[in-house]
Amino acid sequence: MPITVVDPQRVEALVAELQAALPGAVSTDKGDLDRASTDGSHLSPVIAAQLPLGRAQVVVTPASVDDIPVVVRAAVRHGVPITPRGKGTANYGQTLPMAGGIVLDLSRLRRVVEVGDGFLTAEAGAALIAVEQAANRAGQQVLLYPSTAQSTIGGFVSGGSGGTGSIRHGMLHTGFVTALDVVHATTDAEIVHLEGEATEPYLHKYGTVAIIARVTVRLEPLQDWRALFASFDDFHDLVGVIQRIGALEPTPRLVSGDGAVLAAALPKDPAIVPGTASLRAILDEATVAEATALIEAAGGTVVDVRSGPQACIKLSMTSYNHPIEWLQKAYPNTYFHVEVLGDGLVDRLDELEAVYPGGMLHIEAQRGRPIGMLAGRYSSPEEVYAGFPRIEALGIGYHNPHQWFVDYEPEATRELAATTDPHGILNPGKLDVAPTVDTGSQL
Ligand SMILES: Cc1cc2nc3c(=O)[nH]c(=O)nc-3n(C[C@H](O)[C@H](O)[C@H](O)COP(=O)(O)OP(=O)(O)OC[C@H]3O[C@@H](n4cnc5c(N)ncnc54)[C@H](O)[C@@H]3O)c2cc1C
Structure with a gap:
């Protein structure tokens, strides 16, 4: 696909201005441009086949939040796009600078x-x-964090959905964020403080409505967590009990499950037993005995229970999209995935896995309905899309992770962006093209 870039002379004028205003923050070094032009979209073979989808012409790395409005005002003046970037782990191509620029x-x-x-x-x-860790030092904990724990808080609230903590606290839109400092892309850009419900329209918007400079999130009292590993000979038994473990009180922070093939692709760990299905959970210490009884009654065996925040963070890094990434590392160029949601993950497991050749479910307990990632052997985008109605016919919801458009409230997002980004310079390409296939319900 041809890469769109901004007229180099316009970029040169902008670079000169920014170098003078923010010495040391501006780079046009090839390596920096390369690194700034990638993200986690390799997870989708559909998107990976279309790469590169964009290339940065300049990378600006502010050293102070007060530098953000300086960059934005200059970009508006020169008509140069800005794509914000945290750690660059977004897995739908959201972080790719499709119109070039900054x-x-x-x-x-x-x-x-x-x-x-x-x-x-x-x-x-x-x-x-x-x-x-900062919350823990104060005897508290964050409500949610993704399996990409090294990713940024700005990137998570702009591109993520949920993760460890979601069984109790839901996804991003359920009161996690209480305040934001944002910068709109206007000629007089400055830092604007938003609180409560006013933050809602800025969440999961891929940086298309504002640059987020600071985030305030809710904390809760720190709990005494345990990382529990169990193995099951039969994945069906694991799937059958996962929601009951998720329903324990105090609510578990995470309960994840994989069949033997997905489990074998995870980083080697003595508590992930070869040839068996693996259940991994972050449990309040008070529920370990009850969870153990449920696991054993379902035919499973508890292999290990570990203490300490490091053990829990490490376990969380094998949840959500991570098993798919590990599967792709174990079997390069073989698998894709679709995000799936509903009781059918439990009740219609065999039919769901049969939707795609080599189908395998990674499952996460949730309050209400479980969610998961359905992996399948990749042949073509058409084969991927052909599975969507078959998943729906089972009464199971899905979300298509093979496209980069804002699909959470897209109309309202476009309306907001018309005011907050009237020149259309914020992360162009993520709002303006309608998806060719129904992307399903947002997970
Ligand atoms: C293997 C794997 C596992 C994952 N697991 C999870 C998971 O458990 N839960 C989950 O929710 N997600 C998950 N993701 C997706 C992604 O890692 C997370 O959403 C992550 O928190 C994004 O943070 P980041 O710093 O990498 O953001 P980036 O990738 O840098 O950015 C994400 C989006 O937000 C925009 N953005 C970044 N910073 C700002 C800002 N300050 N202001 C405005 N816009 C901004 C970017 O332009 C982009 O559109 C996973 C991805 C992979 C590859």
């Missing part, structure tokens, strides 16, 4: 600004793992 790398803005009673404020580039 990649605004926020990773140096990583200060945890304040930890209060029940809240934490951090700069957008703070890693979730650092945010969780």
Whole structure:
């Protein structure tokens, strides 16, 4: 696919202006441009086949949140696009600078600004793992963090959905974020403070409506967590009990399950037993005995129970999309996945896995309905899309992870962007083209 770039003379004028205003923050080094032009979209063979989809012409790495409006005002004046970037782990191509221009790398803005009673404020580039550790030091914990714990809080609230903590607290849109400092792409751009419901339209918008400079999230009291590993000879038995483990009180932070092939692709761990299905859970210490009884009654065996935050973070890094990534590492160029949701994951497991050749489910317990990633052997985009109605026919919801458009409230997002980004310079390409296939319900 031909790569779109901005007239180089316009970019040169912008670079000169930014170098003068923000010395040391501006790079046109080839290696920096290369690194800023990739993300986690290799997870989708459909998107990977279309790469490269964009290339940065300049990378700006602000050292202070106050530099963000300076960059934005200059970009508006010169008519140069800006694609914000945290850690670049987004797996739908959301972070690719499809119209060229600036990649605004926020990773140096990583200060945890304040930890209060029940809240934490951090700069957008703070890693979730650092945010969780700062909360832990104050006897608290974040409500949610993704399996990419090294990714940034700004990237998570702009491109992510949920993760560890979601069984109890749901996804991004359920009260996790309490305040944002944002910068709109206008000629007089400055930092704007938003609170409560006013933050909602800015979540999961791929940086198309504003650059997020600071994020305030809710905290809760720290719990005494355990990382539990269990094995099952039959994946059906694991799937049959996973929601009951997820329903324990105090609510588990995470309960993930994989059949033997997916489990074998995970990083080697003595508690993941070769040839068996693997259940991994982050449980409140008070529920370990009850969970063990449920596992044993379902035909499983508890292999290990570990203490400490490191054990729990490590376990969380084998949840959500990670088993798919490990599967792809074990079998290069072989598998794709579709996000799936509903009781059918439990009740119609065999039919669901039969939708695609080599079908395998990774499952996560959730309050209400479980969610999961259905892996299948990849042949063509058409074969991937042909499976969607078959998944729906089983009464199972799906979300298509092979496209980069904002598909959470797209109309409202376009309306907001018309005001907050009137020149259309924020992460172009993510709002303006309608998907060719129904992308399903957002997970
Ligand atoms: C193997 C794997 C596992 C994953 N597991 C999970 C998971 O468990 N849960 C989950 O929700 N996601 C998951 N993801 C997706 C992704 O890793 C997360 O959403 C992550 O939190 C994104 O953070 P990031 O810093 O990498 O953001 P980036 O990839 O840098 O950015 C994500 C999006 O947000 C925009 N953006 C970044 N920073 C800002 C900002 N400050 N202001 C405005 N816009 C911004 C970018 O332009 C892009 O559109 C996974 C991805 C992979 C590859």
